[in-house]
Amino acid sequence: MPDRDPAPVLEVTALRKEFGDLVAVDDVSFRVPEAGSLAIVGESGSGKTTVARMIVGLERPSGGSITACGNDRSRPARSRPDRRRRGREVQIVFQDPYTSLDPRQTAEGAIDEVLRLHHGWPAERRRARVAELTDLVGLDERQSRALPRALSGGQRQRVAIARALAAEPRILILDESVAALDVSIQAQVLNLLADIRDSTGVSYILISHDLAVVRQLADDVVVLRRGRVVERGPTPRVLDDPQEEYTRLLRASVPRPGWKPARRARAAGGVTKPEENGP
Amino acid sequence: MSDPLLSVDGLTVRLEVRGERRAVLRDVALTVRAGEALGLVGESGSGKSMTARAIDRLLPRGAEVDGTIRFGGRDVHALSGADLRRYRNQAAMIFQDPRAHVNPVRRIGDYMTEALRTNLGVSPAAASRRASDMLAQVGIEGGSRRLRQYPHEMSGGMLQRVMIAAALLTEPRLLLADEPTTALDVTTQAEVMAILDELRHEYGLAMLFITHDLELAAAICDRTVVMYAGQIVEVRESGRLHDDPLHPYTAALAAARPDITRTAGRLRAIPGRPLSAFEAPPGECAFAPRCPHARDACRAGTPAITELDGGLSRCVRARELRGKLGERANA
Numbered sequence: 001m002p003d004r005d006p007a008p009v010l011e012v013t014a015l016r017k018e019f020g021d022l023v024a025v026d027d028v029s030f031r032v033p034e035a036g037s038l039a040i041v042g043e044s045g046s047g048k049t050t051v052a053r054m055i056v057g058l059e060r061p062s063g064g065s066i067t068a069c070g071n072d073r074s075r076p077a078r079s080r081p082d083r084r085r086r087g088r089e090v091q092i093v094f095q096d097p098y099t100s101l102d103p104r105q106t107a108e109g110a111i112d113e114v115l116r117l118h119h120g121w122p123a124e125r126r127r128a129r130v131a132e133l134t135d136l137v138g139l140d141e142r143q144s145r146a147l148p149r150a151l152s153g154g155q156r157q158r159v160a161i162a163r164a165l166a167a168e169p170r171i172l173i174l175d176e177s178v179a180a181l182d183v184s185i186q187a188q189v190l191n192l193l194a195d196i197r198d199s200t201g202v203s204y205i206l207i208s209h210d211l212a213v214v215r216q217l218a219d220d221v222v223v224l225r226r227g228r229v230v231e232r233g234p235t236p237r238v239l240d241d242p243q244e245e246y247t248r249l250l251r252a253s254v255p256r257p258g259w260k261p262a263r264r265a266r267a268a269g270g271v272t273k274p275e276e277n278g279p
Numbered sequence: 280m281s282d283p284l285l286s287v288d289g290l291t292v293r294l295e296v297r298g299e300r301r302a303v304l305r306d307v308a309l310t311v312r313a314g315e316a317l318g319l320v321g322e323s324g325s326g327k328s329m330t331a332r333a334i335d336r337l338l339p340r341g342a343e344v345d346g347t348i349r350f351g352g353r354d355v356h357a358l359s360g361a362d363l364r365r366y367r368n369q370a371a372m373i374f375q376d377p378r379a380h381v382n383p384v385r386r387i388g389d390y391m392t393e394a395l396r397t398n399l400g401v402s403p404a405a406a407s408r409r410a411s412d413m414l415a416q417v418g419i420e421g422g423s424r425r426l427r428q429y430p431h432e433m434s435g436g437m438l439q440r441v442m443i444a445a446a447l448l449t450e451p452r453l454l455l456a457d458e459p460t461t462a463l464d465v466t467t468q469a470e471v472m473a474i475l476d477e478l479r480h481e482y483g484l485a486m487l488f489i490t491h492d493l494e495l496a497a498a499i500c501d502r503t504v505v506m507y508a509g510q511i512v513e514v515r516e517s518g519r520l521h522d523d524p525l526h527p528y529t530a531a532l533a534a535a536r537p538d539i540t541r542t543a544g545r546l547r548a549i550p551g552r553p554l555s556a557f558e559a560p561p562g563e564c565a566f567a568p569r570c571p572h573a574r575d576a577c578r579a580g581t582p583a584i585t586e587l588d589g590g591l592s593r594c595v596r597a598r599e600l601r602g603k604l605g606e607r608a609n610a
Binding site: 044155182194236239250252253255 | 521
């Protein structure tokens with residue numbers, strides 16, 4: 001495992017994103033330590049996915065800074081080596097393994113391509129690493145050589161995780177990566193992600209609406225609402241003893257034994273989405 | 280006890296997939312009493328949505344159906360034409376994705392009042408008035424303006440409330456709700472569930488509530504049915520499902536889900552993946568390959584569903600394992 005560095009592996013400061021008149025992300029700051037795990041939770045329109053897309057480089061911030069492994073990434077990469085380096089710093093696994101994999105590429109092919117691109121290793125070394133990675137995520141030989149359409153949702157998500165890890169990123173963004181999986185498969189993938197963090201020291205940024213998943217995987221949590229941070233802290237503290245009304249509402253909305261769904265008072269409902277009152 | 284509102288018996292459905300007949304439901308039997316909420320829980324391929332579709336006669340063309348479905352004493356398979364349309368108003372379906380089930384180029388009002396105008400002969404003006412009143416009941420104000428809007432002008436949560444209001448307009452006796460809140464944010468889910476619960480009690484409506492979420496079903500349904508590989512494996516009073524399940528699959532499903540109140544060292548994952556009915560090994564318990572309690576007896580034949588402690592379980596070891604499967608027993 002790499003040395004624990006007091007400097008964060010990722011630092012986001014005063015991040016802002018505007019789409020026309022809409023401020024999607026407003027003054028969001030957080031740090032992720034080496035081998036740490038931070039969850040960004042929120043509902044539709046909270047800006048959580050926009051934050052992830054800015055970190056990975058799919059959106060350009062309107063303001064603020066993003067520093068990963070000491071390198072600024074708030075502006076577009078200037079050269080191909082720069083872009084590749086960024087790929088070795090941050091990778092992302094999306095929610096839907098059905099659309100994020102190339103339908104004509106086997107798991108082995110997808111992983112090998114990343115190894116060639118990022119590390120330029122000879123074929124033999126790549127072959128050995130492909131075997132290690134497929135083994136790490138629990139894909140057998142047949143599955144490793146199958147096209148995505150011959151795999152189940154859980155197996156495809158394992159391929160997506162192995163492919164992301166092939167770049168040996170320091171930070172892995174999990175954007176609702178377990179949300180579409182069946183409960184019995186979701187547990188397997190969550191255990192796998194915990195093992196990978198232990199064995200590689202990779203840091204996670206978990207984008208999720210599912211507070212139980214957050215509890216299981218994230219050390220710290222940031223609660224976003226309409227682009228702004230409403231509460232933050234260690235996951236057990238925020239979930240067991242939420243300080244903000246919105247966090248309490250999120251917490252109370254999760255079904256559990258004896259749960260009675262509550263109808264919000266519409267007048268007091270600050271949570272009502274903007275379009276529900278207009279036009 | 281009076282006859283149930285809905286009774287399904289021996290329901291077996293086969294669909295043709297790439298020239299091959301595949302079973303999707305195997306010998307499904309369940310009842311819903313008037314005013315009762317019955318949960319139907321399962322993972323992908325378990326047959327939970329297919330059961331609701333079979334009940335509402337919405338199966339794909341070429342489906343082969345055996346068994347009986349009776350609603351209010353009438354044989355559902357014998358219905359056609361106007362009778363079938365009236366039945367679908369009485370047993371109204373609410374789908375997971377409202378956007379896939381409303382016509383995007385028609386106004387909300389046209390969509391909501393269609394059944395009233397065409398099946399029940401209500402005048403357009405009266406139908407609009409009723410639609411607007413019903414919108415208020417599901418928490419949508421400004422009804423007449425809303426009726427002139429198009430689906431794209433509404434959020435997913437609001438559109439789902441429109442779907443519920445539309446289903447309620449024909450004064451159904453049973454709601455077939457297929458994951459109606461799965462695509463919604465948690466706070467919106469809580470709101471929609473509260474509305475459903477409230478209106479259900481107000482109108483004495485029965486509900487078949489389909490979900491992958493055991494906790495959600497347990498919280499809002501009187502009884503819960505658990506399905507695996509196209510079969511019912513357990514039927515239980517919802518209050519006892521979590522702490523005292525009768526089938527190892529139900530217990531495994533509850534244990535695999537992360538818990539919002541504590542961080543587990545490791546989750547108790549179920550090995551392998553859920554099977555569809557046609558993949559299940561013939562002549563043995565479908566869950567046996569993934570079951571920590573499986574013995575030779577489990578592979579000797581397909582277990583029958585048997586009564587135990589006021590519930591039903593399709594497990595040959597159910598009696599032996601009784602009281603040992605729940606969360607408390609494992610803690």
